[in-house]
Amino acid sequence: MYSIGDLSRKTGVKIPTIRYYEQMGLIAAPDRTEGNQRRYERRELERLSFIRHARDLGLSIEAIRELVELSQHPEKPCAGADEIAVEHLASVRAKIAQLKKLEHELERIVSHCAGHTVGDCYVIRALSDHGLCDGEH
Amino acid sequence: MYSIGDLSRKTGVKIPTIRYYEQMGLIAAPDRTEGNQRRYERRELERLSFIRHARDLGLSIEAIRELVELSQHPEKPCAGADEIAVEHLASVRAKIAQLKKLEHELERIVSHCAGHTVGDCYVIRALSDHGLCDGEH
DNA sequence: CTTGAACCTATAGTCGCTAGAGAGATTAGA
DNA sequence: TCTAATCTCTCTAGCGACTATAGGTTCAAG
Numbered sequence: 001m002y003s004i005g006d007l008s009r010k011t012g013v014k015i016p017t018i019r020y021y022e023q024m025g026l027i028a029a030p031d032r033t034e035g036n037q038r039r040y041e042r043r044e045l046e047r048l049s050f051i052r053h054a055r056d057l058g059l060s061i062e063a064i065r066e067l068v069e070l071s072q073h074p075e076k077p078c079a080g081a082d083e084i085a086v087e088h089l090a091s092v093r094a095k096i097a098q099l100k101k102l103e104h105e106l107e108r109i110v111s112h113c114a115g116h117t118v119g120d121c122y123v124i125r126a127l128s129d130h131g132l133c134d135g136e137h
Numbered sequence: 138m139y140s141i142g143d144l145s146r147k148t149g150v151k152i153p154t155i156r157y158y159e160q161m162g163l164i165a166a167p168d169r170t171e172g173n174q175r176r177y178e179r180r181e182l183e184r185l186s187f188i189r190h191a192r193d194l195g196l197s198i199e200a201i202r203e204l205v206e207l208s209q210h211p212e213k214p215c216a217g218a219d220e221i222a223v224e225h226l227a228s229v230r231a232k233i234a235q236l237k238k239l240e241h242e243l244e245r246i247v248s249h250c251a252g253h254t255v256g257d258c259y260v261i262r263a264l265s266d267h268g269l270c271d272g273e274h
Numbered sequence: 275c276t277t278g279a280a281c282c283t284a285t286a287g288t289c290g291c292t293a294g295a296g297a298g299a300t301t302a303g304a
Numbered sequence: 305t306c307t308a309a310t311c312t313c314t315c316t317a318g319c320g321a322c323t324a325t326a327g328g329t330t331c332a333a334g
Contacts, residue, residue: 003300003311003312004311004312005310005311005312014291014292015311015312016291016292016293017290017291017292019313019314020290020291020292024290033299033300034299035298035299035300035312035313036298036299036312036313036314037298037299037300037311037312037313038312038313046265049265050264050265053264053265054264055290057239057242057243057264058236058239060289060290061289061290067260067261067264070255070261071255071261071264071265073255074254074255074256075254075255075256076254076255077253077254077255078250078253078254078255078257078258078260078261081250081255081258081260081261082247082250082258082260084260085243085246085247085250085260086247088243089240089243089244089247092236092239092240092243093240095236096233096236096237096240099195099229099232099233099236100233102194102195102229103226103229103230103233105194106194106222106225106226106229107226109222110219110222110223110226113215113218113219113222115215116214116215117211117212117213117214117215118207118208118210118211118212118213118214118215118218119211119212120215121215121218121219123204123215123218123219123221123222124204124207124208124215124218127187127190127191127194127204127208128183128186128187128190128208140280140281140331141280141281142279142280142281151322151323152280152281153322153323153324154321154322154323156282156283157321157322157323161321170330170331171330172281172282172329172330172331173281173282173283173329173330174280174281174282174329174330174331175281175282192321197320197321198320198321199320
């Protein structure tokens with residue numbers, strides 16, 4: 001039996017976050033002591049590690065809910081889990097592409113800034129005038 | 138004189154967002170008609186384009202507030218603006234690096250998934266067992 | 275003058291937590 | 305057994321940057 005603090009230390013998930021996950025239905029409401037404190041079993045420790053891991057990979061609570069649901073049914077086809085991961089991978093790649101555009105634009109703006117006053121600062125001018133930009137963003 | 142709708146169409150910033158920016162102090166509260174509707178001048182159109190542009194580059198409201206403030210004083214040194222842009226560039230790069238790690242991890246997980254049921258699905262197993270992961274994340 | 279589009283304010287919701295208050299429970303040591 | 309320290313409880317509010325909705329008012333074209 002683990003207290004919520006034990007669980008937190010073992011998984012690296014903060015205590016209020018564990019309670020939040022319970023509220024969101026990612027983990028089941030555990031048994032309580034007579035004094036109303038949560039007591040967990042190994043099963044919940046594993047589930048929470050799973051969640052932690054998925055969050056580290058950037059999956060949304062909603063996606064994790066589906067994965068947790070799936071993982072409870074080992075006999076089902078795994079296409080659903082695969083799809084969630086593939087979709088997430090696509091969105092990660094899209095985000096990288098978008099950030100790279102920003103990176104280039106910012107590099108360009110910063111490197112052009114030779115001004116000493118705001119009046120001739122390329123950073124300010126580039127923001128004021130879209131015409132100075134390289135592409136879409 | 139532009140209505141809030143005109144401003145929205147010309148800048149691509151949605152109407153509620155314009156009102157939000159006013160509340161946040163990014164744009165000054167404009168004059169009103171007798172019937173209490175906002176009427177803007179060209180000056181505010183330019184300011185809003187500036188803001189839009191900076192938001193597109195991913196700058197925070199707080200950073201934009203500083204840039205707007207600076208742009209009102211063309212005689213000041215532009216080191217402050219430069220610093221904001223450089224710092225933002227660094228944070229964009231950090232985010233890219235983090236996302237690339239996730240990309241690789243997800244690629245690996247997805248490509249290993251040859252299972253037909255959840256029970257032997259690599260996606261689920263990788264999430265359940267951190268030992269299957271490649272590195273830190 | 276009528277009508278329909280545009281505008282107003284105020285409030286609540288989004289996501290994934292995090293912080294704080296104030297009260298009660300547990301546990302280790304004396 | 306008592307006490308003090310630590311842990312845990314619930315509830316509420318806040319973050320950032322909007323977005324949505326409701327219910328009402330004003331504007332402008334015909």
